[in-house]
Amino acid sequence: MIITRDTHVTVEAPPGASLDASGPAGVWTLTGEAxxxxxxxxxxTVxxxxxxxxxxxxxxxxxxxxKRLAALPFAVEELIAEPIDSVHLALGIELSPKRYLVGVVRHDRMAEWIARIEAEGLGHAALVPDALALPQPAAGEWAVELGATRALVRAGDGTGFAIPVPLLRTAWDAAGKPRTIAYGTALPADMADSADALALDPLARRLLAPALDLRQGIYAVRRTGSGFWRRLATVAVLGLLAHVIIAALDTLALRNIANARVAETRELVAARAPGTALPEEGLASAVADLLPRPGAGGGANPFLAAAARLSAALTPLGADLSVRTMRTEGTSLIVDLDSTDPAFAGRVRTTLASGGIDxxxxxxxxxxxxTSPLS
Structure with missing residues (x-):
């Protein structure tokens, strides 16, 4: 039995990507001749x-x-003979929990198949290994379709293969003589002792949802036609809608931030200037009016300059410095510091004198x- 082996993971197309109605429908069979x-x-489907x-x-x-596609080369490289870069891997259905059907085909074979079907106007078709056209039997069983020269086998684990008829019994013996279900031509007598003979459903019905489509990754169907443009337009509309929603959410977030800043400003004014009434509208202007005015002749704001000088002079106190309030009264800057240390006033006085602050x-x-002069 000769089964070629191939494998190279290529990024998959979305499920159903091969079912594009841009050409002939129906199930077709690709042979060596036709x-x-x-x-x-x-x-x-081909x-x-x-x-x-x-x-x-x-x-x-x-x-x-x-993640399964990314791990696939490592999971199969010990199961195949060819270099991993020489083959294409296609990921199929989940056969049992965490166990998946995988197709392995040489890249040159995939390229040949696709060139042939495109030449016949079937470039939109799914590519399905023909053993998967048989129903999957129960675990430990074989579904067999016996032809004149070759047999198709679908195993109970969901996989399948094709084999020359003279080698079928040998393969069956090697597999432990599984119970068989015959479709079509009767099986040899020794293989049919416990066999069922069943008629197949129509081929098209069996392949409505194939267990594996090899048209994935670089071999995925290239979308064309009105269906493609309708889907593209849908994507564009959804993208525009997403941008509108994001913009609305950004606006809402900015509004919430602004409201939070207004509340913080009102709390700060209440703490620094108790009893000050602030309007509901024009808060920024009202708060600006509370700040000390620039000095005579248009000089710099004396409050800011005095506060900067005082802060620099107090720097040596480090972590012991905790400002309770800072305000102006007339021409003076008033700063209240928190401390429970009886000697703290002396330390502050010495520190300010060292910094040249009156x-x-x-x-x-x-x-x-x-209490320090503003100028």
Whole structure:
């Protein structure tokens, strides 16, 4: 039995990407000589020979399809003979929890198949290994379709293969003589002792949702036609709507920030200038009116200059410095500091004198008050 092996993970197309109604529909079979229609109904699907597509059941205990695709080369590289870069991997259905169907095909074979179907106007079709056209049997069983020269087998684990008829019994023995379900031609007597013989549903019905479409990644169907443009327009509209929603949320967030700043400003004015009434409108102008005016002749704001000088002089106090309030009264800057240290007033006085600041320092309840000229 010769089963070619190939594998290189390429980013997948979205599920259903191959079901594009931009050409002939129906199920077709690709052989070494021809492309023939097998069932005129159903979505456009081309069955490719399973001899050139290896099917594996691979454990991929990862939460997303993207992560499963990223891990796929590492999961299968010990199961195949070819270099990982020479093959294409396609990820199929979940066969059991965290276990997935994987198709392995050489890149040159994929390119050949796609060139052939595009030449026949079926470039929009899904590519499905033909063993997957058989129903999946129960665990430990084989579904077998016996032809004149080759047999298709779908195993109970969800995988499948094609094999020359003379080798079928050998493969069956090697697999432990699984119970068989025959479709079509009867199986050899020794394989059919416990076999069921069943009729197949129409091919198109079996392939409405194939277990694996090889048209993924760089081999995905290229979308064209009105359906594509409708989907593109939908994406554009959704993108525009998203921008509008984001802009609205940004506006709401900025409004909430502004409201928070207004509340903080009102609290600050209430703490620094008790009893001051602030209007509901024109808050910025009202707060600006509370600030000390520039000095005579248009000089710099004396409050800011005095506060800067005082702050620089008090820097040596470091972590011991805790400002309770800062305000102006007439031509003086009044700063109240919090402290429970009885010697703190002396330390402040010494520190200001060292910094060249002319200021009166006096103890107050729970702290120290500094009175310094604005100029």
């Amino acid at each position: 492309l023939a229609v097998s069932d005129a109904d159903g979505p456009a 069955l490719v020979p399973n001899e050139a597509a290896r099917l594996l059941a691979v454990d991929l205990p990862l939460p997303t399809r993207a 200021a009166a320092v006096a103890p107050i309840d729970g702290g120290v008050r500094i």
